[in-house]
Amino acid sequence: MNFHLIVTCVSKKKTKSKPPSIIDSSIKQDTPENVFAQWQKLISSCSLNSKRAIDLYSGPLWKSYLDSWKLLNTSDFKSHLWILSAGYGFISGDKKIKPYDITFQGGGIGVPSVLSKFSNDHGTNKRKQSLQKWWDLLTKSKNSNPNSITSLTSEAKKDDYFLVVLGKDYLDAVSKDLNKAIKNAKYPSH
Numbered sequence: 001m002n003f004h005l006i007v008t009c010v011s012k013k014k015t016k017s018k019p020p021s022i023i024d025s026s027i028k029q030d031t032p033e034n035v036f037a038q039w040q041k042l043i044s045s046c047s048l049n050s051k052r053a054i055d056l057y058s059g060p061l062w063k064s065y066l067d068s069w070k071l072l073n074t075s076d077f078k079s080h081l082w083i084l085s086a087g088y089g090f091i092s093g094d095k096k097i098k099p100y101d102i103t104f105q106g107g108g109i110g111v112p113s114v115l116s117k118f119s120n121d122h123g124t125n126k127r128k129q130s131l132q133k134w135w136d137l138l139t140k141s142k143n144s145n146p147n148s149i150t151s152l153t154s155e156a157k158k159d160d161y162f163l164v165v166l167g168k169d170y171l172d173a174v175s176k177d178l179n180k181a182i183k184n185a186k187y188p189s190h
Contacts (some may be wrong), residue, residue, distance in 0.1 A: 080093075
């Protein structure tokens with residue numbers, strides 16, 4: 001059996017240097033597409049060393065994700081860890097990435113929210129649409145497979161099971177992808 005644990009990234013990273021951040025002054029407020037292009041440029045020019053995603057994140061929430069994943073690996077399951085990253089999209093825990101500072105979570109001054117750079121009204125519907133647009137841009141920018149929850153579940157076998165752990169902001173961002181994954185799943189009860 002295969003068990004796919006899908007979790008969100010966390011803000012705390014293991015890095016000694018300041019990582020690229022969405023609130024960097026080089027990224028100007030604009031449409032999601034233009035902010036995304038600026039973000040891609042900033043992250044690709046980062047000189048920090050890449051680490052496996054599983055080794056980059058830290059903190060109590062990340063520790064609980066890892067503890068759960070390790071516990072699953074001791075059972076009859078072959079467990080896979082997948083991460084919903086506001087900076088990189090849908091990634092494997094083994095994917096090598098550079099440190100970064102961005103989140104889907106809304107927040108106040110100094111919170112590296114992707115929403116802080118969008119030049120549109122952030123009413124409830126606009127906010128959700130902006131987050132979904134960002135997730136869509138992330139998934140379309142990746143050449144890897146799987147590049148989304150939908151692409152992962154489309155490859156599912158009868159003995160594959162999935163658990164998605166996320167908060168409201170991340171749910172808003174990935175909701176179209178998640179709904180499509182459920183709708184198109186060969187085994188929706190899994």
